[in-house]
Amino acid sequence: GFKLVYKAILDNGTEVAVKKVFCLTKGIQREFENEVKLLSRFHHSNVISSYGYSIENETGFVVYELMHNGSLETQLHGPSRGSQLSWHRRLKIALDIARGLHYLNELCIPPIIHRNLKPSTILLDSNFNAKISDFGMAGVVAGGGGKEGGLSRSLNFLGKTGPIAPESILNGILTDMSDVYAFGVILLELILGRKALEMSEVSGQECLVRWARGVLTDRHVMPNVVDPVIRGTMSVNHLNQVGLKFKFDAIKIHPDRADIIYAYYIQAGVIAYLCLEDEPKYRPLITDILNSLVPLVPVGLGGTLIV
Structure with a gap:
């Protein structure tokens, strides 16, 4: 259906x-x-709020809270090319999305189950707090929570x-693990600053996901494929705090910026890597993702990292 905002x-x-x-159409109205x-x-706080709606003459209106910084898609891939999104801010956005997804799934x-999670459905307020939006394809699932054999709360795959x-x-079939996979793709875009399907034409790979899973945990390659906008922008003190928290020996032994910077990227890369596992039973629960992201986000932005 045609939409205007x-x-x-x-x-x-x-x-x-x-x-x-x-x-x-009946489908769009549904x-x-x-x-x-x-x-x-x-x-x-990480799911978009609505003030009300109306339907008249096959036209619907929904009133939402205004998100001054638009969508994550526009911020990352629009004219500014991610320049407003520092590394700290990107991880905070990832944490916000994970919190919103935890609320929905758990x-x-x-x-x-959202079923349509992507950068264009993540909206950012004036302080770059992220909120999940666009629930037209979302599904309410009968039954309880939990992860049974990696596949739970299944829904028919329609219009994704x-x-x-x-x-x-x-x-x-879509499940909560499908939402986790979609989250992994968003985290990948935040780290690399590239669209999920953009690299297929450049590198000949099937898609960004297939290519990136080969480098996300490679300490030698990973620092060189991070979005150039944020590459090397963290302070040595911040990196050392990350290293001490995760007990990276390389940071203790070689406290120079060039050698330690990979560690922070690797931690975020590992989370994305696990979310993008082909087998849903090997993907982490959204609760585990939250617990992994919180130590990477500074205290002032809602995490536990002291910088």
């Missing part, structure tokens, strides 16, 4: 975004109704446009 101001002075959806129904349930009753996990391509 307007900026508006409520009577009380609150700035909002108004999405106008031309519900030309997505719209699904989204507004789910939004009314959500109460989390804390909502019944659980929610975000990063697609291998098992979803094979059997048409």
